[in-house]
Amino acid sequence: MSEIKVERLTKRFNETAALDAVSLDFAAGSFTALLGPSGCGKTTMLRLIAGFEAPSQGRVLFGDELMADPQRQVPPEARGVGVVFQSYALWPHMDVAENVAYPLKARHVKRGEIAGRVGAVLDIVGLNGFESRRIEELSGGQRQRVALARCLVADAKIILFDEPLANLDMHLRSSMVDAFRDIHRRTGATIVYVTHDQAEALALADRVAIMSRGKVLQAAAPQEVYRAPANATVAGIVGRGSIVGGTVIDHAEETATVDIAGHRLVARSAGTSAGPVKILLRPEALRISPEGMPATVLDSVYRGPVHEVRLALPMPGRGPGPGPGQELLIDSTEAVAVGQSVNVAVSDAWIIPGA
Numbered sequence: 050m051s052e053i054k055v056e057r058l059t060k061r062f063n064e065t066a067a068l069d070a071v072s073l074d075f076a077a078g079s080f081t082a083l084l085g086p087s088g089c090g091k092t093t094m095l096r097l098i099a100g101f102e103a104p105s106q107g108r109v110l111f112g113d114e115l116m117a118d119p120q121r122q123v124p125p126e127a128r129g130v131g132v133v134f135q136s137y138a139l140w141p142h143m144d145v146a147e148n149v150a151y152p153l154k155a156r157h158v159k160r161g162e163i164a165g166r167v168g169a170v171l172d173i174v175g176l177n178g179f180e181s182r183r184i185e186e187l188s189g190g191q192r193q194r195v196a197l198a199r200c201l202v203a204d205a206k207i208i209l210f211d212e213p214l215a216n217l218d219m220h221l222r223s224s225m226v227d228a229f230r231d232i233h234r235r236t237g238a239t240i241v242y243v244t245h246d247q248a249e250a251l252a253l254a255d256r257v258a259i260m261s262r263g264k265v266l267q268a269a270a271p272q273e274v275y276r277a278p279a280n281a282t283v284a285g286i287v288g289r290g291s292i293v294g295g296t297v298i299d300h301a302e303e304t305a306t307v308d309i310a311g312h313r314l315v316a317r318s319a320g321t322s323a324g325p326v327k328i329l330l331r332p333e334a335l336r337i338s339p340e341g342m343p344a345t346v347l348d349s350v351y352r353g354p355v356h357e358v359r360l361a362l363p364m365p366g367r368g369p370g371p372g373p374g375q376e377l378l379i380d381s382t383e384a385v386a387v388g389q390s391v392n393v394a395v396s397d398a399w400i401i402p403g404a
């Protein structure tokens with residue numbers, strides 16, 4: 050059963066639709082990341098689910114129960130939803146245990162039970178032994194863990210996260226990614242997680258909903274949005290890669306032979322396609338090799354384990370050489386010189402639907 054269902058959900062602020070007729074189901078126990086550029090409507094969607102905003106049109110349901118339509122809204126505190134924001138919103142004058150216990154005290158849970166539940170969630174977030182620490186004595190990552198524990202202690206079936214790791218440094222972020230995966234496993238909660246960090250979204254979620262301008266463009270497993278983006282906008286939001294023009298020579302059901310700058314290769318395809326198409330080539334599917342698509346090195350930047358190399362494809366009818374033609378991005382383990390002629394072997398290509 051769907052734990053959360055949004056139906057043609059629209060939120061307008063003045064003239065602009067921050068959310069534009071979005072329909073999406075969130076299965077019980079699923080972990081969905083809302084991913085997209087700044088201003089695309091991620092936070093608005095979360096706030097409508099939490100009950101901090103009312104819909105302009107459409108509905109929010111939890112199971113069969115109506116939470117909100119333009120006329121009626123169940124107040125946030127009656128929705129039984131846990132919310133964790135980027136700012137931790139902790140009580141500075143309380144210690145860790147008091148902060149975490151707060152939602153239970155507000156509900157008049159018995160003192161003996163509170164201690165046990167606070168201990169259990171501090172264990173989950175790795176803050177055992179920090180019970181009597183003051184908030185100001187904690188690092189940013191520890192504060193976020195306290196906020197997480199305070200949310201978990203209430204045992205909500207639905208937990209909403211709005212960029213919870215945005216204030217943390219890279220090292221802490223990756224350790225928190227592990228903590229979130231663990232929390233999802235242990236609680237089985239239905240999680241909706243807003244981020245503009247695609248690495249975080251792909252690593253954490255079992256489904257990624259790609260948003261742009263108030264719409265959900267694709268909602269699918271991380272591997273699917275990466276390998277088979279539904280359109281050019283999704284391809285641009287998720288992962289690195291090049292989108293090049295080509296022509297379909299011949300097609301089967303799920304593949305097609307395409308011509309890219311005079312070179313033929315087989316690409317995956319969502320259905321039959323013909324004529325000019327746009328093809329997505331991911332850097333890891335391209336390799337400099339003795340044979341393959343001819344190209345010329347435009348630029349090379351060392352990025353740790355690999356050189357990120359920009360290549361120019363030959364212009365049709367002009368032969369190889371740099372020009373205002375199409376470009377490829379590849380990761381090369383070997384250094385290459387600008388201006389060098391190379392060949393590129395392609396192990397995977399995707400014809401972008403409708404592009």
Ligand SMILES: Nc1ncnc2c1ncn2[C@@H]1O[C@H](COP(=O)(O)OP(=O)(O)OP(=O)(O)O)[C@@H](O)[C@H]1O
Nearest residue numbers: 062066067085086087088089090091092093094245
């Ligand atoms: N209270 C408000 N009043 C007016 N406009 C708003 C309000 N809240 C959001 N908006 C507008 O709605 C659009 C979507 O905003 P939203 O905060 O949902 O985006 P977002 O995807 O979460 O962005 P970010 O990643 O920057 O947080 C933006 O254009 C924003 O300016």
